[in-house]
Amino acid sequence: MEWGALLLDLLKIIGGLVVGVIIGFLIARKLFKKQLKENPPINEQMIKAMMSGMGRTPSQKQVNQMMKQMQKYMN
Numbered sequence: 001m002e003w004g005a006l007l008l009d010l011l012k013i014i015g016g017l018v019v020g021v022i023i024g025f026l027i028a029r030k031l032f033k034k035q036l037k038e039n040p041p042i043n044e045q046m047i048k049a050m051m052s053g054m055g056r057t058p059s060q061k062q063v064n065q066m067m068k069q070m071q072k073y074m075n
Contacts, residue, residue: 040070047063047067051063
């Protein structure tokens with residue numbers, strides 16, 4: 001077998017793996033962002049419980065401000 005053909009086959013395999021990894025990463029990132037948007041890691045009830053646990057009674061305005069900050073952080 002010729003060295004040139006072997007090298008070409010090896011480059012094709014490595015190139016295919018690199019392209020596959022990049023495509024897999026992009027798909028996984030898209031699915032992860034979609035999942036986070038559908039099921040946010042924190043919601044209003046969690047914020048209220050957290051603030052109550054710290055000894056504060058949160059107003060709806062404070063909860064809305066924290067939710068906006070979380071949305072800004074997620075995007």
